Amino acid sequence: xxxxxxxxxxxxxxxxxxxxxxxxxxxxxxxxxxxxxxxxxxxxxxxxxxxxxxxxxxxxxxxxxxxxxxxxxxxxxxxxxxxxxxxxxxxxxxxxxxxxxxxxxxxxxxxxxxxxxxxxxxxxxxxxxxxxxxxxxxxxxxxxxxxxxxxxxxxxxxxxxxxxxxxxxxxxxxxxxxxxxxxxxxxxxxxxxxxxxxxxxxxxxxxxxxxxxxxxxxxxxxxxxxxxxxxxxxxxxxxxxxxxxxxxxxxxxxxxxxxxxxxxxxxxxxxxxxxxxxxxxxxxxxxxxxxxxxxxxxxxxxxxxxxxxxxxxxxxxxxxxxxxxxxxxxxxxxxxxxxxxxxxxxxxxxxxxxxxxxxxxxxxxxxxxxxxxxxxxxxxxxxxxxxxxxxxxxxxxxxxxxxxxxxxxxxxxxxxxxxxxxxxxx
Numbered sequence: 001x002x003x004x005x006x007x008x009x010x011x012x013x014x015x016x017x018x019x020x021x022x023x024x025x026x027x028x029x030x031x032x033x034x035x036x037x038x039x040x041x042x043x044x045x046x047x048x049x050x051x052x053x054x055x056x057x058x059x060x061x062x063x064x065x066x067x068x069x070x071x072x073x074x075x076x077x078x079x080x081x082x083x084x085x086x087x088x089x090x091x092x093x094x095x096x097x098x099x100x101x102x103x104x105x106x107x108x109x110x111x112x113x114x115x116x117x118x119x120x121x122x123x124x125x126x127x128x129x130x131x132x133x134x135x136x137x138x139x140x141x142x143x144x145x146x147x148x149x150x151x152x153x154x155x156x157x158x159x160x161x162x163x164x165x166x167x168x169x170x171x172x173x174x175x176x177x178x179x180x181x182x183x184x185x186x187x188x189x190x191x192x193x194x195x196x197x198x199x200x201x202x203x204x205x206x207x208x209x210x211x212x213x214x215x216x217x218x219x220x221x222x223x224x225x226x227x228x229x230x231x232x233x234x235x236x237x238x239x240x241x242x243x244x245x246x247x248x249x250x251x252x253x254x255x256x257x258x259x260x261x262x263x264x265x266x267x268x269x270x271x272x273x274x275x276x277x278x279x280x281x282x283x284x285x286x287x288x289x290x291x292x293x294x295x296x297x298x299x300x301x302x303x304x305x306x307x308x309x310x311x312x313x314x315x316x317x318x319x320x321x322x323x324x325x326x327x328x329x330x331x332x333x334x335x336x337x338x339x340x341x342x343x344x345x346x347x348x349x350x351x352x353x354x355x356x357x358x359x360x361x362x363x364x365x366x367x368x369x370x371x372x373x374x375x376x377x378x379x380x381x382x383x384x385x386x387x388x389x390x391x392x393x394x395x396x397x398x399x400x401x402x403x404x405x406x407x408x409x410x411x412x413x414x415x416x417x418x419x420x421x422x423x424x425x426x
Contacts, residue, residue, distance in 0.1 A: 021420065102257075297381030317362060
């Protein structure tokens with residue numbers, strides 16, 4: 001029996017897909033946790049691998065017909081191990097959050113003490129937020145950035161570790177613009193006999209590209225997402241020391257997940273190959289250079305940068321120095337109208353709620369993929385400042401929107417058109 005879509009395409013969904021392609025490719029994409037992935041990755045995600053159920057691991061499946069699937073996943077595992085220089089890799093986590101929870105289940109007992117960065121100071125929900133399963137199942141103690149330079153104070157981390165004797169220390173962030181030094185966290189963990197997990201969700205691409213210190217030699221376990229700076233499909237992965245391999249695999253399946261998404265795993269394998277190319281290192285370093293240039297240009301426009309700048313792919317902007325009445329929520333909505341996409345974000349000790357905020361989080365992975373460099377970052381900063389100063393002027397926002405469109409037209413994310421259409425018509 002023919003599929004209905006062969007003769008009756010879903011025009012409503014196709015129209016929405018086209019609209020999203022238009023939005024992505026005619027605006028400036030500055031969300032730190034997003035990127036443009038390659039057409040090859042998109043093709044894999046739209047492949048027949050999505051048809052196959054494959055609970056288990058290569059050579060140990062609960063369903064028949066997995067010989068090809070085993071080959072796909074084995075390639076992804078080996079490429080992940082090689083790319084990160086790790087003893088073991090698990091490529092099945094559906095997300096970075098899943099990867100983190102799997103590690104906790106593998107290494108901890110409910111109620112165990114864990115040290116993690118506070119959510120409102122740049123940590124992630126899965127680093128012990130009380131509204132998240134991590135905070136509900138385990139006893140998290142939060143470390144924070146200092147009140148002076150707004151950086152993680154390793155003396156504070158050490159003091160908390162000595163006081164609370166955690167079983168696990170989590171080094172990782174989601175809105176922290178500075179480097180994390182793996183050796184410093186390892187030193188504290190060793191002093192108190194703790195395990196060390198490094199959450200590299202945001203910076204995995206910078207790590208493999210040599211633009212951030214490598215945590216793999218120092219951490220017991222490293223979790224990461226395969227999108228963001230790694231520029232692959234949406235998903236997660238875990239690399240670890242061999243001594244934790246069995247526990248990690250068991251926590252992923254059957255502990256937290258059922259059947260893996262093998263079409264996404266194939267796409268992860270492609271992304272790992274792309275990240276191993278020498279050109280990726282140049283890309284990773286350009287992300288950091290662009291972030292530094294954008295941060296400086298924003299500061300010149302009157303914005304205050306949390307911690308004074310950035311060492312990685314993102315910056316956190318405190319809007320109060322620019323305009324004390326301007327909230328992150330209003331800024332985000334205004335910039336959406338101007339064709340500039342980013343997200344509202346709390347600043348350390350923010351007096352406003354997480355739904356309103358006093359800040360913005362801005363990242364450069366996507367614009368760097370498009371080929372923009374330091375010169376364009378100055379232009380982008382100017383567009384942001386003009387839009388926010390003129391936020392009540394619809395005509396000015398429309399004019400800026402056209403300038404944005406002109407800028408990104410010179411840097412097409414997909415020069416050959418929508419990869420979805422190429423896949424659909426293949």
